[in-house]
Amino acid sequence: MRYCKKCVLPDSRPNLTVNDDGICTACMSSNxxxxxxxxxxxxxxxxxxDEVKEQKRNYDCVIPVSGGKDxxxxxxxxxxxxxKPICVTxxxxxxxxxxxxxxxxxxxxxxxxxxxxxxxxxxxxxxLKAFERFGSPVIPMHMAxxxxxxxxxxEKNIPLILWGENSAVEYGGDDEKLKxxxxxxxxxxxxxxxxxxxxxxxxxxDISMSELAxxxxxxxxxxxxxxxxxxxxxxxxxxxxxxxxxxVSEHGFQAASDAVVGIFDFADVxxxxxxSVHHWLKWYKFGFTRTWDNLSxxxxxxxxxxxxxxxxxxxxxxxxPHKEIEMFxxxxxxxxxxxxxxxxxxxxxxxxxxxxxxxxxxxFLFGDKVWIDEN
Ligand SMILES: [Zn+2]
Numbered sequence: 001m002r003y004c005k006k007c008v009l010p011d012s013r014p015n016l017t018v019n020d021d022g023i024c025t026a027c028m029s030s031n032x033x034x035x036x037x038x039x040x041x042x043x044x045x046x047x048x049x050d051e052v053k054e055q056k057r058n059y060d061c062v063i064p065v066s067g068g069k070d071x072x073x074x075x076x077x078x079x080x081x082x083x084k085p086i087c088v089t090x091x092x093x094x095x096x097x098x099x100x101x102x103x104x105x106x107x108x109x110x111x112x113x114x115x116x117x118x119x120x121x122x123x124x125x126x127x128l129k130a131f132e133r134f135g136s137p138v139i140p141m142h143m144a145x146x147x148x149x150x151x152x153x154x155e156k157n158i159p160l161i162l163w164g165e166n167s168a169v170e171y172g173g174d175d176e177k178l179k180x181x182x183x184x185x186x187x188x189x190x191x192x193x194x195x196x197x198x199x200x201x202x203x204x205x206d207i208s209m210s211e212l213a214x215x216x217x218x219x220x221x222x223x224x225x226x227x228x229x230x231x232x233x234x235x236x237x238x239x240x241x242x243x244x245x246x247x248v249s250e251h252g253f254q255a256a257s258d259a260v261v262g263i264f265d266f267a268d269v270x271x272x273x274x275x276s277v278h279h280w281l282k283w284y285k286f287g288f289t290r291t292w293d294n295l296s297x298x299x300x301x302x303x304x305x306x307x308x309x310x311x312x313x314x315x316x317x318x319x320x321p322h323k324e325i326e327m328f329x330x331x332x333x334x335x336x337x338x339x340x341x342x343x344x345x346x347x348x349x350x351x352x353x354x355x356x357x358x359x360x361x362x363x364f365l366f367g368d369k370v371w372i373d374e375n
Contacts, residue, residue, distance in 0.1 A: 001351055003365055007296035008309050012286040017174045025174045030300040038238055045236035049081045052160050059086040061160035064149040067103030067270045070164035072248040074233055075106055088152050090144040091117040092271050099270025105252040116148055118214045128332040134195045135346030138278040142193035143215040150218045153228045165234030167191050183230040185220050262290035276324035284343055287351040287361050289319050
């Protein structure tokens with residue numbers, strides 16, 4: 001495992017490579033950001049808006065929203081540009097009070113909204129299956145988040161879908177083709193957090209294709225036939241998590257009292273357990289957590305030094321989200337032992353080594369990290 005010399009990310013992170021000079025693809029991307037002509041990008045967005053508005057449809061765009069800071073930002077921007085959006089939410093089974101409050105706030109900005117709940121019996125089954133098969137319980141979440149807006153755009157003849165940031169740009173993609181303005185099927189396969197699967201891959205004796213309808217991604221040809229374009233707003237307006245959070249706080253968005261996952265109190269505030277479990281599993285799979293992603297963003301933004309980030313990680317220590325794991329077990333009807341048994345299957349043995357009964361990561365960012373197994 002090699003760490004980037006500029007930030008703290010290891011090359012075990014999916015879609016991230018570290019070059020011969022020791023710099024990761026996310027840091028390379030961020031070097032390109034100041035070179036982007038944002039005035040020109042804004043003009044491109046204005047052209048897109050004009051083009052869409054000319055079509056005089058009932059709705060100009062679909063905005064996928066969770067109620068989080070990015071979705072609030074997307075809505076404010078769309079309204080500023082005079083677009084008429086319809087917002088759609090995949091209702092997380094882990095929705096909390098603050099998530100609902102922020103969603104209500106976003107709707108009150110002046111938009112129509114659909115709160116879509118998937119059959120909870122099916123979703124619970126699918127979530128557990130995804131955790132067992134790939135160690136990734138958020139596959140259903142991501143599949144639905146991407147599918148529902150596309151289905152809605154096709155069904156209601158809406159020409160545009162407005163996404164937030166392009167994670168291939170912000171978190172270190174090594175494929176230049178996926179760093180563009182539009183979200184494509186190849187982007188979804190690589191960055192859609194579905195382990196390259198689509199709904200069809202989850203059909204089995206216990207789950208039928210018709211039950212999986214809310215997770216079905218329309219084909220690109222189908223979207224093209226309906227002239228639906230899906231773009232990343234973060235490619236037209238410079239996206240920075242802290243600045244975005246500050247911007248939306250002026251539009252009623254409320255951060256949590258403490259960071260839920262990682263270091264930002266404005267991230268993942270709408271979810272009581274799924275995202276915490278998802279981000280923490282990266283520790284077994286890749287040897288880092290969400291905190292590392294967040295700290296790396298701060299280093300790139302020049303708000304923190306690499307030394308400070310390392311000190312932060314040292315002081316932090318074990319990040320196991322015990323309460324959230326308990327909630328996840330309750331939701332999927334499994335025991336805590338079963339949870340760790342499954343998680344253990346996904347411990348990456350290219351990274352981890354068992355020494356004297358404890359798990360360690362050799363050549364860790366700051367000396368050998370000792371991991372005492374919970375089981
Ligand atoms: Zn880096």
